[in-house]
Amino acid sequence: MNIIKKIIISTFILLLIVCGKTVLADAVEKKSFTMILIPDFSFQEVKWLKENGHFLELWKSGGLSAVNIRPDGPYSYLNNMVTMASGARGLGVEGWNAFIKGETENGVLVEELYQQWTGTVVDEGIIFHPLLHKLVDKNKDTSYRSEIGILGQTLKEHGISSYVIGNSDAGTEKVRYGSLLTMDKEGVAKGSLQEATKKSVESPWGSVMDVGYIFETLNTIQTSLDPAFTVVEWGDIHRLYKQKGNMTQTHFTKQYELTLVRLEQFLNELLTNGYAQNVMLLSPMVNTDAYQNKERLAPLFYWQTSAFNDRYYLYSGTTRQKYVVSNLDIVPTVLDFLRLMLLLPFLGVLYDQKWITTSRLKLD
Template structure:
C-alpha cells in the first residue's frame, strides 16, 4: 500500500510538472515579447548596403522607416537614448553611461547606488543591473524643464508585471558606455536582469581596440530570457562605436571594410532572432545615434526596422508625423507600451508606430533621399531668394528717395524692377510646384528654373493693369496652396518652404512659411477684386472675405488639413479687422469687443472639435487642448516656453528676421517720408490700401501667436509692401517719364 501511494504521488508529480511546463511554454509563446536592438551610429546608408546584399533577403520582411532624432539638447547618444526611453524630448548626461551589474562590480555599484539613490531595493540580487545616477538625470531634466521622466518606460512595464532585461554595451578601452539600461530601468535605476559587462565581449586581435561583441553570448541569453517569459529585452550592439573611435588612425579602405563586416555580423544576429521569432513577438532594430560625419553632411535621420506578425514589409509611420516612412524618437516608448496593451502615460508625448503595407520599400528610399536633399540644399535655395528680396526692397526705396539723381541709370533700374517686384511674390508658388520636377535637381538648377519661369510669368502679368496684375499674383499663390492642402499636401511636403522633418519642426499641415503666403496672397486678391469691380466692390469684398477666410480657418482647424493653431487665430484676427475696415464702419469699443468675443469663441470651438478627434487622427492642437482640459499647466507652460524660445532664436539668427526687419524699416520710411505719395495711392486705390492694412495687422498677430511667427510675418508682409512699392515707383511725380514700363 505504501509503495502504491509513493508510486501514485510520483506519477502525479511528474504529470503536474510536465503539465505546468507545457502550459508555461504555451503561455510564453502567446505572451507579447519585444526585443529592441539598439545600434549606436547606425545609418540609413548601412541598412541600404545590406538591402543590396542578396544574402540578407530577410530585411524585405521588415517594416522600415526613418526616425527624427531631435532631443531637448542635441543629437548626441546620451540625449537620444534617454528620449527613446521617456517618450518626450529629454536631456541626458555623461553620467547616463555608467551602469553596473552586481556580478561585475558589486561593491562599487552598490556603494554608488546608495550614494545617489539611497537604500538598495530588496529585490536586488545577482544579475540585477543598477544605474546609480537616475536621480542625477531626473534633476537635470527638472532643471531644464523638459518634462522627461528617466525610467518611465521601465517603471510602467514593471507596474504591469512585464519582466525586463538588458544585455550588451558600447564600452571602449578606458570608457564605460551602457546606454541601453536607460530603456529598461525603472525610476529607481533598477533593471531586474541583465549582462552589460566584459562578459558580453570577446577578444579579437584583428578588430581595432581588440574587443568586439560576443553575439553567441547575447543570442543564448536572449533565448533563455524568452523561455522564462521576459517581455522586454534591450540589446546594445556597440561595435560601430568602437570602430569609429579608431577611424582617424586606420585607412579609409580598411575602415569601410571593417564597417561592412560589423554590419554583416549585426544582420546575421538579427536574422537569427527573426527566424526564432514566436507568435506575438516583435523585433525592433534602430539607431541610438548618428556618426559625426553623417551629421556634418546633414543626413540626420536614423533608420528603424520592425519585424512583426503578418505579411511583412511595408513602411512605418505614426500619429506624430502622419507621413509614410517617418517616425520620431519620442514614438518608441509609447509604441512598446501599446504592444503590451498598456496605455502610455500622459508624460509621453509620442504616438504609437503603425505599419502601412500598401507602400513598398522602394518608395521609402526615394522619399528618404528627397528629404535629405531638401534639408541639405535648403539654404542654397532660400538664402539667394531672401537676399534678392531684400535687395529689391532696398533698391526700390533708394529710387523713391533719390529719383532726381542718377538719371542715366534710373530707366534701366525701373525696367528691371518692373519684373523683379512681381517675381518676388511668385517664388513661393514656383517652389510649391518644384516637387513635380523629376529627380533631385541641384540648387543651381532650382534657382535657374524658378528664375526663368518666374521672370517669364512676371513679364506676362505686368502687362495687365495694376489691380489685375496683383489680383492674379494673389490667386496664383493661395489657390494651388489651399487645393494641395485639402488633397493631402504632397506639394507642400516636398517644397523648400514646406516641412522640415529632419529637425522635427513640422511634419504635416501647413508651416509658417506657407501660412504667411496664404495670409498675404488671399487678402491681396480680395482687395484687388474690389479695385477691379468698383461698382459692387463693398458687397464683393465682404462676401469674399467671409468665404475665403472662413474656408482657410476651416483648413487650419481640420486635423487632416493645415492643423495650425496659430493660423486659426491669425485668420480670425484678420477677419475681425478686415470686415469693419472694408465696410467703412467706425471703430467702436462695443463693436470691437463683440467681434473679439465672437472670434475667440470660434477659435475655442475649433480647438475643441480638434480635440474630439481620437487616436492617431488627433493633431498636436487636440493634444494641447487635452493637456489644458486635464489641467496640466506645467506642460502648457513648457509649450509656451518652447514657442517663445523658438521665436526669439529665429529673430536673432534667421534669414527671415532680416527680411522682416528690412520690410519693417522700408514701411516706416514710406509712412514718415513718403506720406504724400502714399496718401495719393490711398485715394486712388482705397480697397487696395485697406487690404494692405489688413495684411499688416495679420502679420503682427502671426508674429505674436506662432512659435516661428517671424517667418509667417516676413512672407505675409511682402504681399503688402511689394505692391505699394510697385505703385509708388510708377505713380505721380516719381515716374512721369517712365509710365510706359508699368501698368496703370
C-alpha cells in the first residue's frame, strides 16, 4: 500500500512540475508586450508597403485598426502621446523631453537644471524628465485631469518591468516621447535613449535606428522570466519628414522607400526570430502629407505570433466602429493584456478582436 501511495504521490508531483512549467511559460509569454511606436507613420506608408514590400504576409496578418489620435489641444506628437499614455485627453508642455545624466541644454548639464528647478538629485542609470512638475500641473487644470505616469506607475507597483528604447531626435532637436508610456509618477523610466540609434551620414539628420542593438536589448528582456512592457520609439520616419523640406523630391522618394523597407525588415526579423511576441505597431501621429490630405487616422497593427495566418480587426466600444479604435483605449488594453485592467477606471475600453477569416487565435 505504501508503495502504491508513493507511486501516486510521485506521479502527482511530476504532473505538478510539468504543468507548472507549462503554465509558467504561458504566463511569461502573455506578460511580455512590445510596442513599436512610429511617429509620422500613416496609412499612406501602409499602402506603399502592401504594394511594394518584401514581406507582404506581415501586412495581411494579425490585427488591424485605425486609431483616432485626437488630443485635448492642437494636433502634435507630444499632445497625442500625453493623451495616449494617460488614457485621458491631455496636453504637453513646451520643452518637454526625456534625458539621461550627462546631456546638456544650452551648455548646462540637464541634471543640474533639474536640481535647480526641483531640488531633486538625479540617480545614475535612469531616464528622467525635468519638466514633469509642469506637465502634471498643466493637466490638473484641464477638464480631463490626466494622470501623468499612470501606466508606468501601475506596472511598477505590480512588479512588471517597463523599458523604453530609441528616440526620434532630428539633429540637435531632441524628441523622446516614448518614455511617457513607461515612466512612473516621479518621471523615472528605464531603458536606453541614445544607444538605439547610430551614425549614418547618408540618412536623414545623419542618424538611423540601430537594429542590432535593439534586437540585443529585446532578446535580453525576452529571455528574462520577469514580465515586461517595452516601448521602441522608431524615429526614422519622423527624421525623414523633418528633413523633407530641404530635400529634392527624387532623393526624398529614394530615402522614403529605403526607410520603409528597413522598417519592414526590422518587423519581420523581430517576429520570426523570436525577439518578441505580442507586438503592437502604433503611430502616435501621421506625417504632414497624410494630415493635409485629411488621412488623419493612424495605423495600428497587432501580431501575437509569427505564424502570419491569423487575420482580424480590433474593435473598441469607445468608437463602436469597425476597424476604428480610440487613443484612450491604449492604456486599458495594455493593462488588460498584463492582467491589471480591473485596478483602475478609464474613459477608454480594451480592444476586442473580431475575426475576418476562419483562422483562430488563442486569446487566453
